[in-house]
Amino acid sequence: MAGDSEEERDGFNHTPLRIPGLLYVSVKMENPNLTLSGDLLPHVSGSFPLGPSWDPSKALSMERESATVWELSFVVPPNHEALEFKFLLKPNCIDNPCFVEEGSSRVLVGGAWQDGDRMALFRLDNDQVLEYRVFVEAKRISPFDLAASWRAYQENFRLSSVRGIPDVSINSEHQTGNENISSANLELDLEHYIVPSPSTSPSSALAYAANSTENPRSLGGGSASISSSMGDDGVPMINQPETVGEVHAPDQSKVYQSPGMVKSQSVGTICPPQKEGSLRGVSIDRGVGFPRLVKSSSSDAFTTNFNLDPVTKNSIPAAAGAVAAAAIADQMLGPKEHRHLAIVMVSLPARGKTYTAAKLTRYLRWLGHNTKHFNVGKYRRLKHGSSQSADFFRADNPEGVVARNEVAKMAFEDMISWMQEGGQVGIFDATNSSKQRRNMLMKLAEGRCKIIFLETICNDVDIIERNIRFKIQQSPDYAEVPDFEAGLRDFKERVAYYEKVYETVEEGSHIKMIDMASGHGGQIQVNNISGYLPGRIVFFLVNTHLTPRPILLTRHGESRFNVRGRIGGDSALSEAGELYKKKLAKFVEKRLKSERAACIWTSTLQRTILTAGPIVGFPKIQWRALDEINAGVCDGMTYEEIKKNMPAEYESRYKDKLRYRYPRGESYLDVIQRLEPVIIELERQRAPVVVISHQAVLRALYAYFTDRPLQEIPDIEVPLHTIIEINLGVTGVEEKRYKLMD
Numbered sequence: 001m002a003g004d005s006e007e008e009r010d011g012f013n014h015t016p017l018r019i020p021g022l023l024y025v026s027v028k029m030e031n032p033n034l035t036l037s038g039d040l041l042p043h044v045s046g047s048f049p050l051g052p053s054w055d056p057s058k059a060l061s062m063e064r065e066s067a068t069v070w071e072l073s074f075v076v077p078p079n080h081e082a083l084e085f086k087f088l089l090k091p092n093c094i095d096n097p098c099f100v101e102e103g104s105s106r107v108l109v110g111g112a113w114q115d116g117d118r119m120a121l122f123r124l125d126n127d128q129v130l131e132y133r134v135f136v137e138a139k140r141i142s143p144f145d146l147a148a149s150w151r152a153y154q155e156n157f158r159l160s161s162v163r164g165i166p167d168v169s170i171n172s173e174h175q176t177g178n179e180n181i182s183s184a185n186l187e188l189d190l191e192h193y194i195v196p197s198p199s200t201s202p203s204s205a206l207a208y209a210a211n212s213t214e215n216p217r218s219l220g221g222g223s224a225s226i227s228s229s230m231g232d233d234g235v236p237m238i239n240q241p242e243t244v245g246e247v248h249a250p251d252q253s254k255v256y257q258s259p260g261m262v263k264s265q266s267v268g269t270i271c272p273p274q275k276e277g278s279l280r281g282v283s284i285d286r287g288v289g290f291p292r293l294v295k296s297s298s299s300d301a302f303t304t305n306f307n308l309d310p311v312t313k314n315s316i317p318a319a320a321g322a323v324a325a326a327a328i329a330d331q332m333l334g335p336k337e338h339r340h341l342a343i344v345m346v347s348l349p350a351r352g353k354t355y356t357a358a359k360l361t362r363y364l365r366w367l368g369h370n371t372k373h374f375n376v377g378k379y380r381r382l383k384h385g386s387s388q389s390a391d392f393f394r395a396d397n398p399e400g401v402v403a404r405n406e407v408a409k410m411a412f413e414d415m416i417s418w419m420q421e422g423g424q425v426g427i428f429d430a431t432n433s434s435k436q437r438r439n440m441l442m443k444l445a446e447g448r449c450k451i452i453f454l455e456t457i458c459n460d461v462d463i464i465e466r467n468i469r470f471k472i473q474q475s476p477d478y479a480e481v482p483d484f485e486a487g488l489r490d491f492k493e494r495v496a497y498y499e500k501v502y503e504t505v506e507e508g509s510h511i512k513m514i515d516m517a518s519g520h521g522g523q524i525q526v527n528n529i530s531g532y533l534p535g536r537i538v539f540f541l542v543n544t545h546l547t548p549r550p551i552l553l554t555r556h557g558e559s560r561f562n563v564r565g566r567i568g569g570d571s572a573l574s575e576a577g578e579l580y581k582k583k584l585a586k587f588v589e590k591r592l593k594s595e596r597a598a599c600i601w602t603s604t605l606q607r608t609i610l611t612a613g614p615i616v617g618f619p620k621i622q623w624r625a626l627d628e629i630n631a632g633v634c635d636g637m638t639y640e641e642i643k644k645n646m647p648a649e650y651e652s653r654y655k656d657k658l659r660y661r662y663p664r665g666e667s668y669l670d671v672i673q674r675l676e677p678v679i680i681e682l683e684r685q686r687a688p689v690v691v692i693s694h695q696a697v698l699r700a701l702y703a704y705f706t707d708r709p710l711q712e713i714p715d716i717e718v719p720l721h722t723i724i725e726i727n728l729g730v731t732g733v734e735e736k737r738y739k740l741m742d
């Protein structure tokens, strides 16, 4: 092309000394007809630096790149002397003679043949001739890049200094004798280290979980974030400032309540796992040691080039591995209406329906299932006002019954419409406490979605009393009742009306959670449940409980790779990282001193194990699932190096960081998949857990607890040397952050 410099044309400089850099030269030989030459191995002999000499016995062997191609690569200065060499074929058997290519020596200058491309011809003993095509490629590389790769290579292959530590360990005194932990003093009051949590995380401000459920579209509230409230005439006013503290924009991450923590402990026994995913009529006692479901290893993330109709396509979860595989199988094999699942909550008021529905929604969304929570109370308040007295809920008040059935229908139809647009799991949150109501819902669902009833039963009067008191404080139903005791009387009257006509679920597919909030184990009964997703839901519910406890999430102390901006690897800690590990040990000692049963979880990479090193007195467990995202071929590179050397990869990751899978590595969706057992175990644990892991992994774990959308996960801020404390409590999730050092 006119104006192109010679350098631009062939990628390197022919003018010695003008432009710095080195030439990476790759010489290749190809013979598509390998059956003839399978035991003859291509070699190169020649002048320095290609081969030590022309002596065939010292020729350099070429590496097999594919079935038919052999390659030898080396690095030379761009102004190197002419390299003279010849190809030879050496037999496997050392005693047989080798064959040197015919013709004159080849000469390479500046990464190009001086005498043009010519085939390499070998005349064998029997006068048979073998022909190989020969190519050369040269690229300029910076000596700094080369040195950096070499250093990363060496660091990557340096043996970890934590080898030999068993997967489960406990150190009662500091492991490395020369570690002066007292040098890392902390302020007496840990509150000193508290820093604000991001504005999108769960706050300690009181909030009512039902508020953050779907906005009633049939009442004028689309699924977009609208703000609406009741007008004086009972007609909903859209996009008006909230007046009754009820319907507001559904920011999933802002709906948590402050924990009115209650202490309880429970362990129990479990029934053996059920046969072939079918859980008909069995009871499962909740408790420790529930067997983990075996998960398949990651497969390619789902891409949209399946031959499925648009609705089906939308209802495929944004997930990898087992979740995607199961969803595809269900789409292909199951009855059409079973592609959509309605979990219909059932219970008396204040028995944890909304709490359970919200938690399940969060879990399913995190796994990649398109899930929405429809709360009929929200529809009722929007349609009929929020100050209905107990009378409205009497079963012998025909107007009340009609009004309540009407809003239930509206919410159910909204849920079905959303499913028909591609929604996968709808959680339908209302008391649904009579057979008649449930029959109505089953009729509405016919041919459109599968229903599973999820009933929460609570026989503990203290818990019911606590729940009711919480309702009076939180529910918009009592926002305008200034007298707490009057509110309490009214709500109890409402509960009594429901009790009169309450019918426990006996029909259809159902799950019963019995006394799960009591702290004594409780029980789950399941009837006529089968399939991947219902199975996962049961498994999740079996493992969840309400025992308040903190989960402390922290990245390892700064690593040597962090200092150099290199990703992945298995490097040790930097000086700052060394200091952090000591401060963290002090922090854990203070924060968890009265928590005998707490546990420390690390990944299997040395930077987390070293960070946990000085923590004494608690068991430490290494989990492979907590290892950092596997950067595959990019492991050990800087982002700059990836951008420069693999621009297409860099661009693809930039465009879709959630789904992008590093070549021979993982995507964020893969990481989420492998973290599912970690989430289940964190839910199941009743004592505090300190998780010392890595940026990508902690982003995924944090997103689960704070209900952040999948798409946001890869960009969540998880800074070094900061502890994120997640408090799980009877009213939801609360977050605190401690920054121990800059």
Ligand SMILES: Nc1ncnc2c1ncn2[C@@H]1O[C@H](COP(=O)(O)OP(=O)(O)OP(=O)(O)O)[C@@H](O)[C@H]1O
Binding pocket: 347, 348, 349, 350, 351, 352, 353, 354, 355, 356, 377, 430, 431, 456, 457, 458, 463, 467, 470, 471, 513, 515, 516, 517, 546, 730, 731
């Ligand atoms: N399985 C359970 N049994 C009893 N209480 C529970 C259970 N799960 C959660 N809770 C507690 O119940 C409290 C009230 O729960 P929630 O608001 O979800 O009740 P609800 O059944 O939806 O009430 P309503 O029918 O009035 O809307 C929660 O703060 C939680 O602490």
Ligand SMILES: O=P(O)(O)OC[C@H]1O[C@](O)(CO)[C@@H](O)[C@@H]1O
Binding pocket: 562, 565, 566, 567, 568, 569, 628, 629, 631, 694, 695, 696, 714
């Ligand atoms: O997904 P991101 O933003 O590249 O973050 C994950 C990266 O963070 C690190 O933990 C530290 O840089 C890397 O090892 C890892 O590849």
